[in-house]
Each structure stands twice: as C-alpha cells, then as structure tokens.
Amino acid sequence: xxxxxxxxxxxxxxxxxxxxxxxxxxxxxxxxxxxxxxxxxxxxxxxxxxxxxxxxxxxxxxxxxxxxxxxxxxxxxxxxxxxxxxxxxxxxxxxxxxxxxxxxxxxxxxxxxxxxxxxxxxxxxxxxxxxxxxxxxxxxxxxxxxxxxxxxxxxxxxxxxxxxxxxxxxxxxxxxxxxxxxxxxxxxxxxxxxxxxxxxxxxxxxxxxxxxxxxxxxxxxxxxxxxxxxxxxxxxxxxxxxxxxxxxxxxxxxxxxxxxxxxxxxxxxxxxxxxxxxxxxxxxxxxxxxxxxxxxxxxxxxxxxxxxxxxxxxxxxx
Amino acid sequence: xxxxxxxxxxxxxxxxxxxxxxxxxxxxxxxxxxxxxxxxxxxxxxxxxxxxxxxxxxxxxxxxxxxxxxxxxxxxxxxxxxxxxxxxxxxxxxxxxxxxxxxxxxxxxxxxxxxxxxxxxxxxxxxxxxxxxxxxxxxxxxxxxxxxxxxxxxxxxxxxxxxxxxxxxxxxxxxxxxxxxxxxxxxxxxxxxxxxxxxxxxxxxxxxxxxxxxxxxxxxxxxxxxxxxxxxxxxxxxxxxxxxxxxxxxxxxxxxxxxxxxxxxxxxxxxxxxxxxxxxxxxxxxxxxxxxxxxxxxxxxxxxxxxxxxxxxxxxxxxxxxxxxxxxxxxxxxxxxxxxxxxxxxxxxxxxxxxxxxxxxxxxxxxxxxxxxxxxxxxxxxxxxxxxxxxxxxxxxxxxxxxxxxxxxxxxxxxxxxxxxxxxxxxxxxxxxxxxxx
Numbered sequence: 001x002x003x004x005x006x007x008x009x010x011x012x013x014x015x016x017x018x019x020x021x022x023x024x025x026x027x028x029x030x031x032x033x034x035x036x037x038x039x040x041x042x043x044x045x046x047x048x049x050x051x052x053x054x055x056x057x058x059x060x061x062x063x064x065x066x067x068x069x070x071x072x073x074x075x076x077x078x079x080x081x082x083x084x085x086x087x088x089x090x091x092x093x094x095x096x097x098x099x100x101x102x103x104x105x106x107x108x109x110x111x112x113x114x115x116x117x118x119x120x121x122x123x124x125x126x127x128x129x130x131x132x133x134x135x136x137x138x139x140x141x142x143x144x145x146x147x148x149x150x151x152x153x154x155x156x157x158x159x160x161x162x163x164x165x166x167x168x169x170x171x172x173x174x175x176x177x178x179x180x181x182x183x184x185x186x187x188x189x190x191x192x193x194x195x196x197x198x199x200x201x202x203x204x205x206x207x208x209x210x211x212x213x214x215x216x217x218x219x220x221x222x223x224x225x226x227x228x229x230x231x232x233x234x235x236x237x238x239x240x241x242x243x244x245x246x247x248x249x250x251x252x253x254x255x256x257x258x259x260x261x262x263x264x265x266x267x268x269x270x271x272x273x274x275x276x277x278x279x280x281x282x283x284x285x286x287x288x289x290x291x292x293x294x295x296x297x298x299x300x301x302x303x304x305x306x307x308x309x310x311x312x313x314x315x316x317x318x
Numbered sequence: 319x320x321x322x323x324x325x326x327x328x329x330x331x332x333x334x335x336x337x338x339x340x341x342x343x344x345x346x347x348x349x350x351x352x353x354x355x356x357x358x359x360x361x362x363x364x365x366x367x368x369x370x371x372x373x374x375x376x377x378x379x380x381x382x383x384x385x386x387x388x389x390x391x392x393x394x395x396x397x398x399x400x401x402x403x404x405x406x407x408x409x410x411x412x413x414x415x416x417x418x419x420x421x422x423x424x425x426x427x428x429x430x431x432x433x434x435x436x437x438x439x440x441x442x443x444x445x446x447x448x449x450x451x452x453x454x455x456x457x458x459x460x461x462x463x464x465x466x467x468x469x470x471x472x473x474x475x476x477x478x479x480x481x482x483x484x485x486x487x488x489x490x491x492x493x494x495x496x497x498x499x500x501x502x503x504x505x506x507x508x509x510x511x512x513x514x515x516x517x518x519x520x521x522x523x524x525x526x527x528x529x530x531x532x533x534x535x536x537x538x539x540x541x542x543x544x545x546x547x548x549x550x551x552x553x554x555x556x557x558x559x560x561x562x563x564x565x566x567x568x569x570x571x572x573x574x575x576x577x578x579x580x581x582x583x584x585x586x587x588x589x590x591x592x593x594x595x596x597x598x599x600x601x602x603x604x605x606x607x608x609x610x611x612x613x614x615x616x617x618x619x620x621x622x623x624x625x626x627x628x629x630x631x632x633x634x635x636x637x638x639x640x641x642x643x644x645x646x647x648x649x650x651x652x653x654x655x656x657x658x659x660x661x662x663x664x665x666x667x668x669x670x671x672x673x674x675x676x677x678x679x680x681x682x683x684x685x686x687x688x689x690x691x692x693x694x695x696x697x698x699x700x701x702x703x704x705x706x707x708x709x710x711x712x713x714x715x716x717x718x719x720x721x722x723x724x725x726x727x728x729x730x731x732x733x734x735x736x737x738x739x740x741x742x743x744x745x746x747x748x749x750x751x752x753x754x755x756x
Contacts, residue, residue: 052559075560086552091332102324103560147556 004066005030005155005186006051011060013046013210020046022210023060028188028203030154033181035201036190037295039303043210044190045083048159051188052080064155076105079153083160083190085144089133093119093143096132100147111150118146122172138169145173149180156180158189162196174200194296204295208303222292227252228265229297230274233287240281250274255297260287262297321561322569329544329573334580343581347588367400368438368459371422372407375415375444380480381407384443387476391468402468415442423456441473451477523700526626527672529582530633530695534665537578537634538641542654544574545645545734563731567646571638571727579631625712626699632719633695637661639723643730668696679704689715691722 006028013021021043028034038044049055051062053071064074071078087096094115101111119125122142127135135143141164149156161177162170178200181187191197197204204221206213214221234241238259245254245263250273253264265271271290278285293301333339370388374381384405391402410418419442426437439457447453453473459465475496482492545567548554557566644657668687675684675697688698688707694715701707 049555054555054558071559072562078559080556080559082552082555084552084555086555088328088332088553089551090336091328095328095331099324099328100556103321103557105320144556 004028005064006188007063007066008047008051009060009063011047011050011057011062013043013050013055013057020210021050021057024207024210024212025060026205026212026215028186030186031181031184032202033177033187033189033200035197035204036188036207037192037194037197037204037299038190038207038213039192042208042303044192044207045159046210047207048083048157048188048190051157052078076151077154079148079151079156081145081148081158081161085141087132087140087144087147089131091132092129093124093132093135094128097143097147097150101150104151104153106151114150115146118150119143121176122146138165141165142169142173145176149176154185156185156187158187160191161189162191162193194294194299198295206299206302213302214298218295221295221298225293225298225301227293228271229291229293230263230265230271231287231289231291232261232263232278233285234259234261235284235286237282237284241278241283244274244277244281244283250277253301255300262291262294264293264297264301322565322572325561325566325569326573326576329570330576330580333540333574333577339577339581343584346585347592350585350589351592367402367404368457368465369404369406369436370457371426371437371440372405373410373415373419373422373440373442374407375410375442376447377411377445378448378480379409380443380445380448381409383480384441384473384476387479388469388472391472403472415444419456426456426458439469448477448480522622522703523672523676526630526699526703527669527696530630531665531669533578533582533630534634534637535662537574538637538661539658540578541571541574541638542641542645542658543651544570545642546648546651546654549649563735564728567639567642567731567734568727571635571642575631575635575638578634582630622699622703625702628716629695629699629719632716632723636691636695636719636723636726637665639726639730640664643726643733646730646734664692668693671697672700675700676704689718691719694719 004027008024008026010023010025011021012019012023024043024047036044036047046055050057051064051071064071065077067074088099091099094112097115097118098108098111101114102108106114116125116128119128122145124135124139124142127139132140132143145158145161148158156177158177161173165173174196177187177189181202198218201218203215203217205215206221214224216224232241245251245256245261248266250266250269251263252266255262265274275288278288372381372385372388385407388403388405389401392400408418408422419440422437422440426440437457438459439455442454442456444453451474455466455469479489479492479496482495483489548557548566554566561569640661641658644654644661647657648654671684671687671693675681675687678684679701684697684701687693687696688701688711698707698712698715702712
C-alpha cells in the first residue's frame with residue numbers, strides 16, 4: 001500500500017462557541033476514491049478547508065503526502081473544487097482557466113493547451129471565448145472543475161462536486177472522477193448523496209457533528225453494520241403489509257419509500273417468515289430480496305437523530 | 319514570482335479591457351480640452367477692444383486727459399498689438415449731463431449691438447472726479463473683474479497725471495514717474511538659475527500634488543473594491559489554496575496600480591500633445607492666440623519629472639496596498655467607509671502639507687514629512703522642485719517608501735489571511751490586532 005495522501009491526526013476546529021470538527025482522525029490512502037459523508041453541518045467542508053490549509057486547526061495536525069510542508073507549498077500536487085463555487089464573472093472562460101493553471105505554476109502556453117483540451121472534453125469548447133457570467137450555473141461548475149484538474153494533480157479534493165448538476169452532466173463528471181482514480185491518483189470528495197458514494201467510493205468516512213461515525217472500505221462498513229436486510233417492491237395492496245412491517249418481533253427497522261421499502265430484520269427473525277406473512281396477507285410484491293444494508297440505511301441509522309437536529313443549525317458553516 | 323506575475327497580468331488585462339476604462343481614458347482628454355478652452359473662451363471677453371463713451375461734465379476738460387491715457391493702453395503682446403480702448407469724448411456742461419448720459423446708455427451693452435455707434439460702456443467724469451477720485455461707469459462688461467480692474471488702473475493713472483500737472487510738475491517728468499514696474503520672477507535652485515518663474519514653480523508643485531491626490535482616491539478605491547469582489551465571488555477559496563495572501567495582494571496592488579498608471583500615462587501624453595499644439599487648437603476654437611497663452615502650461619525639468627514619476631508610482635502603490643488592507647477587513651463596500659476615512663485623512667494631510675512646503679521648502683516640517691512614506695509622495699517632489707535635495711536624502715526617502723509598501727502589503731496579507739473566511743462578520747480592532755500578530 002502506498003503512503004497516505006492525507007493524514008488527519010486528532011484535529012479540532014472551533015468557531016465562536018461552536019465546535020465544527022472535534023478530535024477527528026482519519027487517513028486517506030493514495031489511490032482510489034474516498035467519500036467523506038455526513039449530514040448538513042457535519043463538518044465536511046470545514047474538514048476539507050482544514051486539509052487545504054484555508055483554515056488552521058486549533059488542535060491536532062494534518063499531514064499531506066507525508067511531507068512536512070503545508071498544502072500551499074504542495075499546491076501543485078493538489079486540485080481543489082470548493083463548495084462555494086466562485087469564478088471571476090467578467091473573465092473569458094479560456095482566460096480564466098489559463099489563469100487558474102498559472103496559479104498552479106503551469107506555463108502560459110501549456111496552460112492554454114490543457115484548458116482547450118478540457119473544455120473540449122467537457123463539451124463547453126464553444127463557450128471558450130464567452131464571459132463566465134454568460135454561462136449557466138452547471139457550465140460554470142464544469143469550468144471550475146476543469147480548473148481544479150488542469151495541472152493534473154495527484155490528489156483531487158472535491159467538495160460536493162455533483163450538487164446542482166443535471167443527470168447528464170453529473171454522469172460526465174462521474175466518468176472523469178472514475179478515470180482519475182483509474183490512473184492511480186487519489187480523489188477525496190464530500191457528499192450527502194449516499195447512492196452516489198456507495199457506487200463510486202472505495203473507502204468512506206461518515207462524520208456527524210464533527211466527529212467520526214464510521215470509517216473504512218464500503219464492504220467493511222456494511223459488514224460491521226451487520227443485521228439482515230430485505231428490500232421490498234410493492235405492486236398493490238401495500239396497506240395490508242402495514243401490520244406485518246410494524247411487528248417488532250419480525251422487523252427491527254423500516255425505511256418506507258412508498259412503492260418500495262428497505263427493512264432490517266429483527267434479531268432471530270427469518271426473511272422467509274416475512275415473505276410467508278406478506279403472501280398470506282395478499283400483498284402484491286414486485287421484489288423481495290435479501291440484501292446488504294445500503295449506505296443510506298447505515299447513514300440514517302447512525303446519524304439519523306443528529307441529521308434531524310442539524311437542521312436547527314443550518315446556516316452555520318457546513 | 320511567476321505566480322505574482324500571473325495575478326498582475328490578470329488584474330491589468332481584465333481592468334484595461336473594461337468599457338469603463340476605455341471610455342474614461344478617451345473622455346478625460348476631451349474633458350481636459352473643454353476645461354482649458356471653455357474658461358479661456360469665457361474670459362476672452364475681458365480681452366477684446368472696447369468702445370467707451372466718455373461723458374465729460376467737468377470744467378477742466380478732464381475728459382481729454384483720461385481719453386489720452388486710455389487710448390495709449392495696448393491689447394496683446396509683442397508686435398501684433400492694437401488699442402485696447404476706442405474712446406470718444408462727449409462734453410456735457412451743466413444740466414445736460416443726465417440727457418447726454420442716458421442717450422449714450424441707451425446704446426450700450428446688448429442694445430448697443432443694434433446700433434452702428436453702440437458702446438461697451440459709458441464713463442462719467444465730473445469735477446468731483448478730480449478732487450475725490452469718484453466717477454461712474456455704466457457698461458455691459460462690469461461683470462468682468464479683470465476688465466474693470468484694467469480700466470480703473472488706467473483712469474487712476476490719468477487722474478494722478480492731471481493732479482501732478484496741476485501742481486506744476488512737468489508733464490514729461492509725470493510720464494516718467496508713472497511708468498509701471500514690470501517684475502519677472504525666476505527661481506534659483508542649487509545656486510543656479512532654473513529658468514522657471516515663481517508662478518510656474520507653484521503651479522507645478524500644486525499640479526503634482528493634485529494629480530497624486532485625485533489618482534490615489536480613484537485607483538485606491540479600485541484596489542479595495544477588487545479585494546472585496548474576490549471575497550464576494552468566493553473565488554479566493556480556490557486562490558488561497560494555490561497562492562499565498564502576500565502573492566495575491568501584491569499582484570493585485572501592482573496590477574490595479576499598473577492599469578491606473580497606464581491610464582495616467584495616456585492622459586499625461588495627451589496633456590503634452592495638447593500643450594504643444596495649443597496654438598492650432600486655439601485657432602480651431604476661434605480663440606485668440608492671446609487667450610491660449612493666458613493659460614500657462616508649465617514645462618517640467620527632466621530631473622523633476624523623474625522624481626515626480628518615481629514618487630507618484632510608489633505613492634500610488636503604497637496607498638493601493640493600504641486600501642487593499644481595508645478591503646481585506648471588510649465584506650461590503652459600505653463597510654469600508656469607516657476604515658477608508660483614515661486613509662483619506664493621510665492623503666489630505668499629505669496634500670495640504672504641499673501648501674506649507676511651498677511657503678517654506680527647507681523648513682523642519684517639510685523635511686520631516688518627506689521621510690514619512692505616506693506623505694513623501696506629496697512632499698518630496700515639491701521639495702525637489704522648490705529647493706535642492708541631496709541625493710542621499712532622496713535615496714533614503716525612496717528606500718523608506720519601498721519598505722513601507724512591502725510592509726503594507728504584508729500587513730494587508732496578514733489581515734486578509736485571517737479575515738478571508740469571515741463572511742458577514744466585522745472584526746473588532748482588538749481582533750484585527752490579533753490577526754496581525756498571528
């Protein structure tokens with residue numbers, strides 16, 4: 001295993017009277033895709049800003065590439081897409097990308113070449129000579145994404161990279177992220193969309209209230225969570241299932257999605273018992289499958305209570 | 319350093335490309351022409367020949383004496399002179415005075431234009447005039463102080479001549495005694511003649527101070543706005559991950575500063591062209607060459623120009639850095655007001671120091687102020703233009719300014735570094751002090 005790209009050692013960051021990150025430790029190994037998950041206000045962005053050296057930790061330390069230098073000295077090896085998207089509105093798209101490349105130490109001519117290649121790849125090359133403010137939000141986001149990757153960094157840090165994108169553009173971005181990881185580079189991205197993380201990430205960390213909740217490979221996290229889970233799809237007469245799903249001897253926990261549901265079996269209960277009961281009641285089933293718990297289910301189970309209270313703090317730096 | 323250059327280039331190019339920059343660059347020279355031409359056109363009224371009717375109600379034919387003196391007044395310089403006044407005397411003995419006067423006044427001013435024999439003014443002389451100097455003048459041009467002063471001077475000298483003559487003084491002697499003094503002033507610098515007149519020195523000193531004052535106010539604010547823009551557009555989160563705040567701010571101060579200096583250079587160039595071409599220009603606007611001459615555009619000695627430009631550029635950047643620091647503290651333009659006022663105070667003190675310095679260029683106050691980086695850009699060029707400054711003192715003052723510039727950018731960067739992510743929260747003075755020490 002290669003050296004760690006990022007090592008966070010017992011880091012604490014407080015804002016006036018509010019602890020955003022609390023004695024957080026984690027290690028992001030080189031290579032692969034690392035997902036930083038958590039509800040709003042969990043401290044994801046603060047953690048990323050700490051890694052980027054934009055904020056200084058109050059306690060603990062952060063080591064990048066096992067180097068004694070901070071992120072700014074290593075900035076040529078790091079690409080960063082902040083949560084707060086920002087570009088110079090009056091600048092032309094191509095000029096802007098060249099400038100971002102230059103701030104990472106790439107020569108002007110080389111930066112121009114790469115910028116054009118990226119615009120081509122992202123399908124916005126027609127807009128190269130337009131002003132940034134003339135672009136749609138989604139296009140601006142793609143431009144900034146390109147700006148973060150222009151210098152081919154070995155560590156790419158993306159704060160909520162897929163938020164605000166339509167499915168087509170999200171797909172384009174996802175393909176690029178996967179391609180970067182395939183080249184052996186490291187991607188760290190934060191999200192609160194669990195399905196995405198589940199499909200893309202090799203390793204994840206779930207944080208809530210600035211503290212680590214779960215950390216490890218996706219398979220490991222699921223295994224540790226344990227329990228037997230069943231996914232249901234209903235066709236008709238779902239109402240007849242209500243009593244069965246409410247039976248705590250059979251079912252420990254239900255996530256009801258309306259036309260489908262994901263549930264965790266109570267200890268000692270068999271999925272077969274459940275199926276028999278459902279059929280007996282005449283519930284129309286489209287799907288009945290014994291599954292691994294989804295990250296979503298794990299997330300809700302682990303931080304559900306906190307996520308609910310976190311809304312009260314909405315507006316506090318995420 | 320390469321990164322700083324990238325920031326400088328961005329700031330410069332983006333600024334120069336804006337419509338506002340292009341428009342102001344073009345419009346200001348046009349405005350300058352208007353500024354020079356319009357007042358000259360308006361003032362030229364006092365500088366044309368005028369027809370004066372002299373109503374003589376005196377018993378000593380005072381009219382003839384005054385008429386002679388007025389007729390001798392010349393308009394213009396050098397060879398192309400002509401009589402300033404065309405005078406005709408109307409004797410009005412006894413009770414005719416009111417009739418004669420009112421008849422003439424009827425053809426004066428605007429209504430005078432309708433008559434071939436219209437008048438610009440009617441002057442009434444009585445016996446009392448010789449005794450007490452009291453006389454009346456009715457005219458369309460009484461609003462021009464310059465024209466009135468000239469007229470009054472001429473009449474005074476005529477009266478003095480008549481009075482002296484009456485006391486038995488020989489007319490030739492009177493003429494000799496009344497010849498006016500004509501003083502030309504020339505500035506001495508370092509024991510050598512500079513060829514500048516005293517008025518020119520003052521004009522240059524004032525002009526330099528004023529240009530710096532105006533340009534700092536305009537461009538300093540732009541630097542400040544640009545820092546705040548960076549915060550509101552949230553671009554700085556990306557930038558701080560690749561640039562140090564010092565690099566960012568130095569690039570910004572230099573970039574905005576260079577754009578400003580480039581514009582100044584264009585304006586300065588057009589002033590130069592305008593002043594060297596002022597004769598043809600004056601012709602174009604139908605002004606007499608005389609009126610064009612009356613607006614003095616002082617020439618600057620090369621040495622002074624170099625000193626001025628050096629201090630101008632440094633002062634400009636220094637204040638730019640101060641404004642950048644203010645921008646780093648604040649989140650909105652409105653918030654900046656209470657901090658920017660301190661900078662404005664520095665500028666105003668520096669500007670007014672120029673006036674103190676003009677009075678006493680070698681005094682302790684002036685010398686001290688030319689070492690204080692914030693005031694030096696105003697005071698040192700003036701000191702240089704009015705008195706000789708040893709090269710060592712000049713070098714010391716310049717060195718101090720460079721140090722202060724870097725210190726200011728450093729200080730601004732310190733504040734920026736900490737203030738950068740404090741959206742929507744205004745720091746207290748104590749917090750500011752902590753950020754600087756951090």
